[in-house]
Amino acid sequence: MTDQFAYPADREKSSADRVAALEHLLIEKGVITAATVEKVLSYFESEMTPLNGKKIVVKAWTDPDFAARVVDDTPAALAELDLPEGMAGAEGEHLQAVANVPGVHNVVICTLCSCFPWPVLGLPPYWYKDPVFRARAAREPRTVLAEVGVALPEDTEIKVWDSSGHSRWFVIPERPSGTEDLTDAELMDLVTTESMIGVALAGQPA
Amino acid sequence: MKLQHNLGGLEGLPQPLTLEKRVFVEEWEKRIFGIHVAMMGLSNHLGSALPEYPIAEVPTAFRDEWTWADLRTGAEAMNPFDYFKFRYYEKWLGGITQFFIDKGYVSEDELAAAVGAAAPSPDGAGDAIDDQVIDYLRRGDSPRRDVAHPRFAVGQKVRITDVPAGAHTRLPGYLRARTGTVQRIFEGDYGYFVETGDGIGDPMPIYIVEFTPHELWGVRAEPGANTLYAELFEAYLQPVEENQ
Numbered sequence: 001m002t003d004q005f006a007y008p009a010d011r012e013k014s015s016a017d018r019v020a021a022l023e024h025l026l027i028e029k030g031v032i033t034a035a036t037v038e039k040v041l042s043y044f045e046s047e048m049t050p051l052n053g054k055k056i057v058v059k060a061w062t063d064p065d066f067a068a069r070v071v072d073d074t075p076a077a078l079a080e081l082d083l084p085e086g087m088a089g090a091e092g093e094h095l096q097a098v099a100n101v102p103g104v105h106n107v108v109i110c111t112l113c114s115c116f117p118w119p120v121l122g123l124p125p126y127w128y129k130d131p132v133f134r135a136r137a138a139r140e141p142r143t144v145l146a147e148v149g150v151a152l153p154e155d156t157e158i159k160v161w162d163s164s165g166h167s168r169w170f171v172i173p174e175r176p177s178g179t180e181d182l183t184d185a186e187l188m189d190l191v192t193t194e195s196m197i198g199v200a201l202a203g204q205p206a
Numbered sequence: 207m208k209l210q211h212n213l214g215g216l217e218g219l220p221q222p223l224t225l226e227k228r229v230f231v232e233e234w235e236k237r238i239f240g241i242h243v244a245m246m247g248l249s250n251h252l253g254s255a256l257p258e259y260p261i262a263e264v265p266t267a268f269r270d271e272w273t274w275a276d277l278r279t280g281a282e283a284m285n286p287f288d289y290f291k292f293r294y295y296e297k298w299l300g301g302i303t304q305f306f307i308d309k310g311y312v313s314e315d316e317l318a319a320a321v322g323a324a325a326p327s328p329d330g331a332g333d334a335i336d337d338q339v340i341d342y343l344r345r346g347d348s349p350r351r352d353v354a355h356p357r358f359a360v361g362q363k364v365r366i367t368d369v370p371a372g373a374h375t376r377l378p379g380y381l382r383a384r385t386g387t388v389q390r391i392f393e394g395d396y397g398y399f400v401e402t403g404d405g406i407g408d409p410m411p412i413y414i415v416e417f418t419p420h421e422l423w424g425v426r427a428e429p430g431a432n433t434l435y436a437e438l439f440e441a442y443l444q445p446v447e448e449n450q
Contacts, residue, residue: 005287005291007291012232012234015232015234015296015299016232016233016234017321017322018299018303018317018321019234019237019238019241019299020234020237020320020321020325021316021317021318021320021321021323022238022241022299022302022303022306022312022317022320023237023241023325024320024323024325024326025306025311025312025316025317025320026241026306026311026312027326028326029267029311029312030265030266030267030332031244031248031266031267031268031311032241032244032248032266032268032332032335032336032339033328033331033332033333033335033336034325034326034327034328034329035328035333035336036240036244036335036336036339037236037237037240037241037244038240038328039336039339039340040239040240040243040244040339040340040343041236041239041240043340043343048343085344086343086344086345086346088345088346089342089343089344089345089346090243090246090247090342090343090344090346090347091346092346093346093347093348093349093350094348094350094392109214111213111214111378111380112210112211112213112214112278112375112376112378113274113278113281114294122229123229123239124229125225125226125227125228125229126226126227126228126229126231126293126294127223127224127225127226127227129294130226131213131289131290132219132220132223133223134213134214135213135214135215135216135219136216136219136221136223138214138215138378138380138434139214139215139216139217139380139419139422139423139426139427139428140428141428141432142428142430142432143221143428144223147221147222147223148222148223148224148225154430155431156431157431157432157433158430158431158432158433159432159433159434159435160432160433160434160435161435161437162214162378162434162435162436162437163437164376164377164378164436164437164438165376165392165396165412165437165438165439166349166350166392166396166412166437167392167412167437193227194225194227199225
């Protein structure tokens with residue numbers, strides 16, 4: 001057992017070398033081009049970012065009819081907004097929003113892998129993919145939420161959504177109180193990736 | 207039984223949880239992510255996907271199928287100690303590299319020889335490859351094939367199957383043999399990338415099934431008003447009556 005969890009001293013360098021060698025060979029052999037990886041990364045850095053989710057949430061906060069529609073038929077509601085082309089693209093083919101309301105708090109998990117609504121939130125942060133989070137949030141969501149700073153009233157129902165099918169889920173967090181006078185841009189600053197998965201409240205420091 | 211199929215609810219794990227909010231913690235991780243997405247966007251199955259991509263006309267040397275099912279099958283095949291030991295993208299790097307070796311695209315010797323080689327500069331050649339990858343990202347690969355033909359109704363009690371899991375499953379282990387209530391039927395029938403051997407693959411309805419913590423965890427359930435909803439293919443559901 002002693003060396004079961006021993007890592008090589010050059011752990012990161014050997015991975016970096018190996019992936020660079022692999023990419024080099026794939027380019028040389030015509031599988032991908034010298035620009036493919038950069039173009040993929042750029043797609044996620046420039047277009048499919050949490051900004052899309054923030055826009056969706058703020059629209060829901062400021063338009064009660066939209067708030068109802070986005071839960072009812074998420075793809076149709078998103079199509080109303082000025083979002084990048086591709087919201088129904090990879091990992092957005094079947095988006096599904098759930099809304100937090102007083103007394104109900106939603107959390108999205110994926111116990112089998114890391115299903116995540118790419119077009120809405122970009123790529124998943126490491127915590128979402130962490131086996132410890134995935135294991136614990138299924139059984140003890142209230143404890144996990146308290147550990148990360150979300151202390152919910154005892155009578156608040158926690159709904160945990162395990163993404164084992166075709167849908168990619170995200171959460172419309174509750175609008176914080178005292179934000180009536182904020183502009184849309186100011187409201188967007190209150191929304192984080194974590195709040196759109198349910199492990200933070202909107203308005204909590206990121 | 208595989209740990210990876212039974213992660214949900216595993217006890218004795220470290221507390222408290224801290225949230226690593228970065229998507230990539232090392233620069234090299236971005237490269238393997240990009241390679242994986244390129245493989246998905248160039249996968250030969252996309253020729254018969256929805257939408258149908260002109261994949262046979264794309265000037266790539268990649269001629270295999272690569273989907274989430276392949277990546278997941280690899281992760282589920284790992285030694286469970288390694289599954290916990292290695293970070294997310296370390297697992298991807300191992301699985302994807304092995305795929306390219308197994309399929310004869312690259313060899314270990316070539317990989318060793320390519321370490322430190324200067325990165326080729328983009329020259330615009332093969333732009334159609336990149337265009338296909340980005341087109342895949344924008345248009346996706348929906349598993350929906352038809353309207354729903356559901357066997358179960360909203361409100362119906364169902365027992366989750368407990369058939370042996372193969373190399374890959376979409377049935378979380380903690381739900382096996384548990385009883386829940388159908389909360390929603392999705393509008394379509396949905397296929398899965400591969401036949402997993404435990405019932406999914408061909409298009410079928412998908413349900414949201416609601417479970418109480420007590421049903422899932424018994425006396426070890428966390429106190430409080432919690433509900434767990436799982437999204438499950440119809441093959442994983444059985445009517446309760448059949449089991450009584």
